[in-house]
Amino acid sequence: MTASPAFMKNWKYLFYIAIIFRIAECPARAAESAPTVVMGEAAQKNAALVISIAKSGTLTKNLDAMGTVTAEAGHVVRIHPAGSGKVLSVVVVPGQHVRRGEALLTYQDHSLHLVRLEMTRAQAALATAQAACQNASSAYRRGHELEGTTVAAGETKRRLAVFQAAKDDVIARQADVDTLKHQLEEEYNSVTESDKAQTDPLDETSSIIAPTTAEIQSVSVGVADDISPVTELMRLTDMSSVWIVSDILPQDATQVVQGGEQTTELASDAGTTLLRSKITSVGDMADPATGLVRVISTVPNPDGSLHPGMFLNTHLPVHEKTTGIIVPENAVTEINGVSIVFVPVGPNQFQPREVHIGAASDGQSVITTGLSTGEKIVTHGAFALKAVMLASDTGGGN
Numbered sequence: 050m051t052a053s054p055a056f057m058k059n060w061k062y063l064f065y066i067a068i069i070f071r072i073a074e075c076p077a078r079a080a081e082s083a084p085t086v087v088m089g090e091a092a093q094k095n096a097a098l099v100i101s102i103a104k105s106g107t108l109t110k111n112l113d114a115m116g117t118v119t120a121e122a123g124h125v126v127r128i129h130p131a132g133s134g135k136v137l138s139v140v141v142v143p144g145q146h147v148r149r150g151e152a153l154l155t156y157q158d159h160s161l162h163l164v165r166l167e168m169t170r171a172q173a174a175l176a177t178a179q180a181a182c183q184n185a186s187s188a189y190r191r192g193h194e195l196e197g198t199t200v201a202a203g204e205t206k207r208r209l210a211v212f213q214a215a216k217d218d219v220i221a222r223q224a225d226v227d228t229l230k231h232q233l234e235e236e237y238n239s240v241t242e243s244d245k246a247q248t249d250p251l252d253e254t255s256s257i258i259a260p261t262t263a264e265i266q267s268v269s270v271g272v273a274d275d276i277s278p279v280t281e282l283m284r285l286t287d288m289s290s291v292w293i294v295s296d297i298l299p300q301d302a303t304q305v306v307q308g309g310e311q312t313t314e315l316a317s318d319a320g321t322t323l324l325r326s327k328i329t330s331v332g333d334m335a336d337p338a339t340g341l342v343r344v345i346s347t348v349p350n351p352d353g354s355l356h357p358g359m360f361l362n363t364h365l366p367v368h369e370k371t372t373g374i375i376v377p378e379n380a381v382t383e384i385n386g387v388s389i390v391f392v393p394v395g396p397n398q399f400q401p402r403e404v405h406i407g408a409a410s411d412g413q414s415v416i417t418t419g420l421s422t423g424e425k426i427v428t429h430g431a432f433a434l435k436a437v438m439l440a441s442d443t444g445g446g447n
Contacts, residue, residue, distance in 0.1 A: 084400070085394060086437050087397055087398055093397070096434075098429065099427065101425070101426060103416075104375060105375070108370065108371050108375060109367070110370065111312075112364070112365040113364055114297050115360055115361075117358070118294075118357055119357055120286045120357050121291060121347070124288075125285070126286070127284055128281070129281060130242065132158040132255065134157045135273060135276070136154065136155075137254065138272060139272060140154065141268065147262070152257070153282075154282055155254055161244065161253050168229045171226045171229055174225070175223055178218045179219055182212070185208070186212055189212040242258065243258050262287075262350060263287050264286045265285055266284040267283060267284045269284075289349070289350055290349050292346070292347060293311070293361065293363060294343060296341035296342070297365070301342075301367075305331050305365050307330070308328060309365075310326070310327060311363060312324065313348070314362045328344060328365065329345055371408040372415070372417075373415040373418075375414075376413065378409055379428075380426060380427060381406060388403065388404050388405065390426055392426055399427060404420055405418040
């Protein structure tokens with residue numbers, strides 16, 4: 050009686066898996082019997098295969114949790130105008146996310162017009178004082194030169210007093226100009242306001258701008274409203290940094306390292322980015338409503354990519370550590386739920402090896418059994434070797 054081709058293929062696949070499961074029970078025997086995967090040098094190069102020496106180390110275990118992005122408490126910014134005037138436009142709505150320097154509102158700034166008039170008068174007064182000072186200086190100098198001949202000593206003293214008074218007046222007028230200049234440059238151009246969009250010297254339009262990456266919480270004024278420095282235009286929630294809040298079981302919370310480095314996965318079109326943050330708070334008591342303990346970490350958010358309400362996979366460091374062979378996570382692959390690594394056994398030849406993973410963190414895994422320090426291991430390209438092995442298996446060895 051001859052077995053069918055389909056039976057032979059299934060038998061061969063089961064035989065390979067049985068060999069893999071028996072590696073831990075009998076390593077020497079398994080090494081001799083495990084299937085060998087052959088991959089030529091060109092294929093290895095295409096798969097970016099990397100072979101490294103296994104090294105021992107210690108890895109901090111992580112607790113996987115679901116994190117929620119939340120605005121930091123107390124990060125509410127209330128926006129007021131520097132001057133008085135009438136609202137021309139409101140370009141944001143509650144709930145909108147804005148970046149630092151982005152326009153929020155424009156208004157006709159009547160106060161700016163008055164300050165500019167004062168500046169013009171102050172500059173004219175300064176020019177007059179400087180001219181008077183120059184004349185007084187010349188008169189004193191001539192009197193000093195002719196003192197005792199055509200000019201009496203008393204007249205020279207009087208001219209000196211006039212000159213000193215003229216210099217004091219110049220200093221006072223310069224102070225007036227500097228004060229108004231500071232007001233124009235600092236008050237009407239600050240982290241929340243700008244007149245840079247004006248098109249000519251007579252333009253009185255001022256723009257209210259976002260002082261930081263933020264979310265608009267509320268808008269209190271509309272177009273044509275009269276406003277002054279006491280008017281609250283809007284409220285923003287500062288989002289330049291945010292909290293990642295994780296609610297976990299009380300028994301798990303006791304293991305979390307306060308002050309430890311938390312990693313959070315942020316998925317995008319370019320791939321997954323790991324956000325690193327410091328755990329700033331681990332609650333002492335469980336919430337009566339949920340029975341969970343709150344863990345909080347602070348994450349920089351300069352580009353505003355994190356929004357309140359986002360759910361993210363996060364990993365909390367715990368006190369427990371695992372010692373073993375440290376390898377990149379992509380060095381380990383799975384076949385039918387069994388963790389496998391590939392070890393080179395000859396030129397262009399590799400064998401699967403069953404291993405046990407003790408912990409995984411920050412893109413690394415700890416192998417506790419199945420591999421020894423100093424052994425060679427494929428640290429990049431294991432998935433390609435697995436594909437070749439399974440393809441060879443289902444293809445009847447061809």
